[in-house]
Amino acid sequence: MKTPVPDYLDEVLDSLRDDTGGANADYIPELAEADPERFGMALTTTLGRTYAAGDADTEFSIQSISKPFAYAAAIIDRGLDHVLEFVGVEPSGEAFNELSLEGDTHRPKNPMINAGAITTHSLLVGAGASQGDRVDRALTFFSRLAGRDLRVDERVCASELGSAHRNLAIAYMLRTYGIIDEDVPSIVEGYTRQCSILVSVRDLSVMAATLATGGIQPVTGERLMDPGVARHVMAVMAAAGMYDAAGDWLTRVGIPAKSGVAGGIVGVLPDRAGVGTFSPRLDSHGNSRRGRLVFERLSRDMGLHLF
Ligand code: DON
Numbered sequence: 001m002k003t004p005v006p007d008y009l010d011e012v013l014d015s016l017r018d019d020t021g022g023a024n025a026d027y028i029p030e031l032a033e034a035d036p037e038r039f040g041m042a043l044t045t046t047l048g049r050t051y052a053a054g055d056a057d058t059e060f061s062i063q064s065i066s067k068p069f070a071y072a073a074a075i076i077d078r079g080l081d082h083v084l085e086f087v088g089v090e091p092s093g094e095a096f097n098e099l100s101l102e103g104d105t106h107r108p109k110n111p112m113i114n115a116g117a118i119t120t121h122s123l124l125v126g127a128g129a130s131q132g133d134r135v136d137r138a139l140t141f142f143s144r145l146a147g148r149d150l151r152v153d154e155r156v157c158a159s160e161l162g163s164a165h166r167n168l169a170i171a172y173m174l175r176t177y178g179i180i181d182e183d184v185p186s187i188v189e190g191y192t193r194q195c196s197i198l199v200s201v202r203d204l205s206v207m208a209a210t211l212a213t214g215g216i217q218p219v220t221g222e223r224l225m226d227p228g229v230a231r232h233v234m235a236v237m238a239a240a241g242m243y244d245a246a247g248d249w250l251t252r253v254g255i256p257a258k259s260g261v262a263g264g265i266v267g268v269l270p271d272r273a274g275v276g277t278f279s280p281r282l283d284s285h286g287n288s289r290r291g292r293l294v295f296e297r298l299s300r301d302m303g304l305h306l307f
Helices: 004-016 063-078 080-086 114-123 131-146 154-161 165-176 184-195 201-212 227-240 243-252 289-301
Strands: 040-045 050-054 257-259 264-269 273-278
Touching: 004 040, 004 050, 004 289, 040 201, 050 201, 063 080, 063 114, 063 131, 063 184, 063 201, 063 227, 063 257, 063 264, 080 114, 080 227, 114 131, 114 165, 114 184, 131 184, 131 201, 154 184, 165 184, 201 227, 201 264, 201 273, 227 243, 243 289, 264 289, 273 289
Parallel strands: none
Antiparallel strands: 040 050, 040 273, 257 264, 264 273
């Protein structure tokens, strides 16, 4: 017998299955090849109960959804004040792959855009860390957030590295301004590996639920960050997680969220739940189109808008 929540989630996916708007990301060849019909979602409550529908166990690369979690790790490793010296917290109002640096400090405007996330990755662990140390930090932390051992998709990583000219250009600019202090190709490779970690919507919903509890992984019960870190990360997601669509998203959906070019979206309802969706076709802002429609329905039907 089915229970009402999964029935509802199935119905939400079914109602949007025919929407074929948008297109797979094509600047990473491996993502262009992904099956565009894949569609799944999961919701995990702060008590650790997960409800899932559709392709809930299909793995896809986390891409930019890694950014808020790596940002949390960098704050844990280096302290908020240190991280704020190198990355700001203002919405950029620009696409994710624009340089978007502050005029006076040359800090990237926030950690959700590529410039800010490449910088955040370079701050992981501590001064003198190797590429392996930083990637390992991200992989280990994400695995504890998800409650299972995650791994890097080497094909996606190689595919992106083969055409990472823009991220290399961004990172070289950051290096000239002294925001990055390390070997640029090595930082970009490490960041790309972080983006190539494979997750399912089930994983994403648990990772997000860990932010929603204020830092306690709700299934394992492990404290992974202080409440102040979780609050800071959720606030930055609300301000900048959806790039140049952040204001439209916050008014229409009202759930702090972060998207990735593989088609994932993660959303956090403080004190309530974490949500993950997956559908590869993207809108013009680089956000999953059917994922956005799912979040709009959840927000409306379940009264999840924060305001
Ligand atoms: O750096 C990149 O371009 C990708 N690894 C991640 C970009 C991304 O996911 C943008 N999000 N919608």
